[in-house]
Amino acid sequence: MRASVPITVDGLKSACSQCNLVELCLPFGMSDRELSRLDELVGARRKVKRQHNLYRAGDSFEAIYAIRAGSFKTDVLLEDGREQVTGFQMTGEILGLDGISTEAHSCNAVALEDSEVCVIAYDKLEQMSHEIEGLQLQFHKVMSREIVRDHGVMMLLGSMRAEERLAAFLLNMSQRFTARGFSPSEFNLRMTREEIGSYLGLKLETVSRAFSRFQEDGLIAVQQKHVHLLDLAGLKRLIQHQHGAR
Amino acid sequence: MRASVPITVDGLKSACSQCNLVELCLPFGMSDRELSRLDELVGARRKVKRQHNLYRAGDSFEAIYAIRAGSFKTDVLLEDGREQVTGFQMTGEILGLDGISTEAHSCNAVALEDSEVCVIAYDKLEQMSHEIEGLQLQFHKVMSREIVRDHGVMMLLGSMRAEERLAAFLLNMSQRFTARGFSPSEFNLRMTREEIGSYLGLKLETVSRAFSRFQEDGLIAVQQKHVHLLDLAGLKRLIQHQHGAR
DNA sequence: CACACCCGTTGACCCAAGTCAACCAACATT
């Protein structure tokens, strides 16, 4: 059992207008004037320690969260204990959108490392969306992007083979690290093989074997959580031409 | 190859205030005054014939659609031709939310039977959301519900066995037919075994076999697309206790 | 800084679902 939520709300005002994550986060595409108004919206920051929950399924929904530092996973649990990881989130990405529909969260959000989020009270967001032109549109785009992402995961889970899934996962990570100014080809994963497996609908052994296979084939170099993508094009080819198929 | 979009926009004004689908659709929870304002929003209806596309991946995004009659599937295609059905939609449900993020649709929407939708111009919706209190919230809830639904599908695809997936699918259909005033236990499916299979990440033969198995076990009676659920509780049990597992 | 414990890797074996094929029932077309 994991320890329960040790919330640390420090009073620090988070200013979107000062934040270097603007192009990745909710304020994307907004004017300077709009941006300064947005600073009112983001109430406080909250630190979440590794392995601790930002929220849990069933928690009443009050706010959405923008990741300022660190990373998270979201998962849903079945009564019999089976876990499905529904996503991994990095800086600038928004957590908690699932809660709007029923006013309670429907999944768990767990920090993969010591992390910090900006708390955006939902009622304030609603209100401010009426006032700030670009905010409403941008918020809709964030939600829509999540829907599109989810469809991609369905494609992955429903129609791809184990190695294709892992290749798609690695390319997706690469792309997101790149967008954050990191190397497209070398990074440290924050999640375990088991979590990757849960996300990809595979067992951890299968994930591990696929990593080894990619290494044998010269596509990547892995050591534990450190991944070096040696042949981006090769990985992409893997996804498109369903090789084993006739 | 399917024939291309034969659009039939008839000038008929669709009045939300008159529509019997309000409790299932976008206007849910709005006051009478708000509702009458909403009538301006819904421009026209559009008929879509069976097997025809309401929109295609890549089409520029202009509007979302509320299903007035009939049903649809949405799917995404991989370069190599693999199809993943991402959802089946019934009356009152909203199509096209995927298009907001990039201003182009990212999936295909195909009518499973001759159908009719209400066309809701997105720019008008944006504008009117600023004015009508309840509309913005309701729209956010619709999007959020879609995200939650997608997470459920991921659970299904990532963590369930073939028979569990089909049981979950049948129970979901039952629940949605019930919400529309139809029998919870007897209905006609509008999609083929292959489409069900694609949605559930299974081959059509596996779907067919699972149907037969359920029939042998007295859980359902099937004949072609007609399904009679004989033991709702039994089907639910199937999902929860991952029987084969240790 | 030592010692668990967790995480990752690998091998041997197994089984659920996929593949291939044959056949039949509906339904649409003429």
Place this chain on the structure above:
DNA sequence: AATGTTGGTTGACTTGGGTCAACGGGTGTG
């Protein structure tokens, strides 16, 4: 009513990924 076509069922066989088990290397905690 005849015929072609599509959709569904079932059987025999194959296989990709799951299961079980053993082991070794990291790393975070006391």
